[in-house]
Amino acid sequence: MSTKTRTSPTPTSHQAQARQKLAALERRDARRHRNRLIAWGIGIVVAVALVVAGILTSLPTRSDGAHQAPDFTLTDTAGVTHRLSDLRGKNVVLYFSEGAGCQICxxxxxxxxxxxxxxAAADVVVLPIVMNSRDQILADMAANKVTTPFLLDDGTVSKAYDTLGKGMHQGLPGHSFVLIDAAGQQRWYGEYPSMWLSPDDLLKEIKNHLVG
Structure with a gap:
């Protein structure tokens, strides 16, 4: 009977197998490292995009093209009727806001x-406009000790001045200011997602856009 003898791998073949395993491990680690870098890079891009989007939404947007302001007639909380065209000869600021429920407004x-x-010294009349019922806005006015009558809009005027959906609610105005000069021309529109514009800054915008 003949017997077969099993040959053991030579040291050279052992070294070759070790090198192959090491190379495979290195390739695997390289792939993992590359995938981690890709994921990390994507994460940074997304984070930067979110930060930029947040900055852009917090900044005021402005439109400075002069054009004839849409006329309107609205009744205020005191029962007085206001027609925009009746205010020719005066500068008018329309202040649109979310109204009742928005304390900062x-x-x-x-x-x-x-x-x-x-x-008054700047010859400016400020007309606040809300899409609320009289009782709703009167309650908030009393709570905040505000006495200036608010004009009550059914959405027609807010839509005409393109303020709807600019704030937190799709069907309500944002925090918007519209400057109309004594000739009835709209001179400036400012939208403030931060829900605030100091009176000093508002006066500066008025003076800047009425120059000339």
Missing amino acids: IAQMGEIEKRQADF
């Missing part, structure tokens, strides 16, 4: 109210 009007003398 009412507080904004309260701060403007405190500076009435400065707005």
